[in-house]
Amino acid sequence: MPETHSAPSPTGLSGRENFPHRDLLAISALKPWEIRFLLDEAEHWVAVNRAASRKHDDRLAGLTQINAFFENSTRTLLSFEIAGKRLGADVVNMHAATSSVKKGETLIDTAVTLNAMRADVIVIRHGSSGAVRLIADKVDCPVLNAGDGWHEHPTQALLDALTIRRRKGGFEGLIVVICGDVLHSRVARSNMLCLAALGAQVRAIAPPTLMPECVEAMGATRFTDFNAGLEGADVVMMLRLQNERMDGAFIPSPREYHMLYGLTPERLARAKPDALVMHPGPMNRGVEITSGIADHPERSAITEQVEMGVAVRMACMDVLTRSARKVEGWA
Amino acid sequence: MSRIAITNGRLADPAGTAIAEGAILIEGDTIVAAGAIAIPADAQQIDAAGLVVAPGLIDLGVFKTDKPAFHFGGITRAALMPDQSAPLDDPGLIREATRGGKPDFWVHPIAAATRGLEGREMAEIGMMQVAGAKAVSTGRQWIADSGVMMRVLSYAAGLGLTVIAHAEDGGIAGKAVATTGETATRLGLSAAPACAEAMAIARDLALVRHTGAAIHFRLVSTKAGFDLIRAAKAEELKVSCGISPAYLFLSDLAVTDFRTFARLSPPLRSEDDRQACLQAVADGTVDVITSSHDPRGPEDKRLPFADASPGMAGAETLLALSLNLVRNGHVSMNRLMALLCANPARILGVSAGTFAAQSAADIIFIDPDAPWQVDSAKMAAAAGNTPFDRLPVQGRVRRIMKGGQFL
Numbered sequence: 001m002p003e004t005h006s007a008p009s010p011t012g013l014s015g016r017e018n019f020p021h022r023d024l025l026a027i028s029a030l031k032p033w034e035i036r037f038l039l040d041e042a043e044h045w046v047a048v049n050r051a052a053s054r055k056h057d058d059r060l061a062g063l064t065q066i067n068a069f070f071e072n073s074t075r076t077l078l079s080f081e082i083a084g085k086r087l088g089a090d091v092v093n094m095h096a097a098t099s100s101v102k103k104g105e106t107l108i109d110t111a112v113t114l115n116a117m118r119a120d121v122i123v124i125r126h127g128s129s130g131a132v133r134l135i136a137d138k139v140d141c142p143v144l145n146a147g148d149g150w151h152e153h154p155t156q157a158l159l160d161a162l163t164i165r166r167r168k169g170g171f172e173g174l175i176v177v178i179c180g181d182v183l184h185s186r187v188a189r190s191n192m193l194c195l196a197a198l199g200a201q202v203r204a205i206a207p208p209t210l211m212p213e214c215v216e217a218m219g220a221t222r223f224t225d226f227n228a229g230l231e232g233a234d235v236v237m238m239l240r241l242q243n244e245r246m247d248g249a250f251i252p253s254p255r256e257y258h259m260l261y262g263l264t265p266e267r268l269a270r271a272k273p274d275a276l277v278m279h280p281g282p283m284n285r286g287v288e289i290t291s292g293i294a295d296h297p298e299r300s301a302i303t304e305q306v307e308m309g310v311a312v313r314m315a316c317m318d319v320l321t322r323s324a325r326k327v328e329g330w331a
Numbered sequence: 332m333s334r335i336a337i338t339n340g341r342l343a344d345p346a347g348t349a350i351a352e353g354a355i356l357i358e359g360d361t362i363v364a365a366g367a368i369a370i371p372a373d374a375q376q377i378d379a380a381g382l383v384v385a386p387g388l389i390d391l392g393v394f395k396t397d398k399p400a401f402h403f404g405g406i407t408r409a410a411l412m413p414d415q416s417a418p419l420d421d422p423g424l425i426r427e428a429t430r431g432g433k434p435d436f437w438v439h440p441i442a443a444a445t446r447g448l449e450g451r452e453m454a455e456i457g458m459m460q461v462a463g464a465k466a467v468s469t470g471r472q473w474i475a476d477s478g479v480m481m482r483v484l485s486y487a488a489g490l491g492l493t494v495i496a497h498a499e500d501g502g503i504a505g506k507a508v509a510t511t512g513e514t515a516t517r518l519g520l521s522a523a524p525a526c527a528e529a530m531a532i533a534r535d536l537a538l539v540r541h542t543g544a545a546i547h548f549r550l551v552s553t554k555a556g557f558d559l560i561r562a563a564k565a566e567e568l569k570v571s572c573g574i575s576p577a578y579l580f581l582s583d584l585a586v587t588d589f590r591t592f593a594r595l596s597p598p599l600r601s602e603d604d605r606q607a608c609l610q611a612v613a614d615g616t617v618d619v620i621t622s623s624h625d626p627r628g629p630e631d632k633r634l635p636f637a638d639a640s641p642g643m644a645g646a647e648t649l650l651a652l653s654l655n656l657v658r659n660g661h662v663s664m665n666r667l668m669a670l671l672c673a674n675p676a677r678i679l680g681v682s683a684g685t686f687a688a689q690s691a692a693d694i695i696f697i698d699p700d701a702p703w704q705v706d707s708a709k710m711a712a713a714a715g716n717t718p719f720d721r722l723p724v725q726g727r728v729r730r731i732m733k734g735g736q737f738l
Contacts, residue, residue: 207486208485224489248452248453248454249452249453251486252452252454252456252458255455255458256456256458259457260457
């Protein structure tokens, strides 16, 4: 579990001590200084990606990266693929639709197979909470969790934190609101843990039917009333509502959800005047967020999030493979 | 603004402990003060001539906006159940329903908990609240899927709305038309045990305990049901319950000659349960007495018992029958007005049903002893389906004031 609030790093960390983990499976496994280390590393890649003449960094040349996505994704898969290729890795995408999983191969067998192919880093997304851990236990190389069920999406939390840090300078005392289907959201869980570890004040806002029990244990204050929860917020993070949640099971309809929990200009006015608007994407325009706000040139950081995503993933892949690449201090 | 003072009345204040002589000062459409108050010189004085002065009745759970019947019965507001020909599961229908009686009668529509009242998908409760719904209801049935009921309760709680529940396990009640017992056996009627009520109440109370939501069981009619509610209240769960006069003054013996006016939902119970109902009123377990007004014409009632629709036209007899509870010493007149006016208002979240300042000036003058006879053929209601036909009763409303205006 992350230490409470923004515990400073122990003095004099070097090399592997900065990040002594083989895998990146969950924010809950990281210390606050380990999170900050990854954010600092990512800053380097933001600059590289923006450089006019972007040199192809070959530090991962010769390494095989397998993106094993058992659940559909466009943006995250793209982000990991670009990240790997910009570092020179040989990136291979495995899609559930065309995989042997469809032929009934068990998850463990798939893991063992991937391992036998001697991948150097495996990125996994799966629809079941804990499934990525199941695979990580069976392989010999570093594993990155690209999202497991409702459990965690650590690189999303890291890119969100980087976006906030670059815009707001830090996290101490920042009021961050996370609004949407918190119950089913790995983005919400990873973000609550990450932001609380870094010293921010997190508010979780959702209708009662989409709010998990004991959300306070994740470091967030619970709100049912969106208007009340927005008062004085520095960052407003909206989550996407999936269609199957809106058809009367958890909430009656998209239009009612919008009426009660949609981020409109009137609602945003309750937050601080310079409050940041974020969304992991893809957005349901007109449901959880109005287009005007999503596309706001100053207030919306949504496109920055995407940009930070590539940089964060490059940082993660670099750091996690340093041991295998025998980088000094990391072996 | 014009001011009116009602004087020379015997005030039956729901918040009081005894009938007291006094006056009520009204400004515009709200009450300013009531009791032993000074009357301003510029106030128009209305002499109540010694009649009992009470808040207008608020009927929590009627099936039709039937103004003549409500007028006769001194009912100034009613909460309309969502079981209409088009179920009230849409904000437009709710808004339309709020217009039903104005200005001399106010309808507070109750939102359907689920679309079409089918018990599966949640209806747009939030939008219906904005359109004027004052509560949510499962309708004439319970919601069989406990997961759906749990989410309805927690969603409604998030909006500050009470869920008005039907207390009968649908699986046990099935298509039964009577309560298991000697009468049903002799008559050969499909019957369900009275425990169907306690089963539903037990389940819903467990969900209330988990969600912290507010629930109102619209009609409770059995000892077992009241025992559960009594315990839940001791535990400080947000529970309330109601009953209609039928369950207080009739038992399943009333069904004996297949009288379809006695075909009700839930069905009439045993004499033991009827006595438990009276006890529950006396000991404060019951919060609301409702008419459950459900006028049904011959096409619905002139049928074999099992084929007839349940329901009685209760609006006109609500007050007179309820006054029997005062006459027989079960409750005081003040407590009766809490059951008929103040508590329904509190559950619906409307500022009415009391003599408090800012409460709506909906007031009735009652002659509690005036004798009359219930007559199915001569009712003001849309239909005369009452099992109390031919019964001599006492208690008539002489004047009604709605929003500061006499009707």
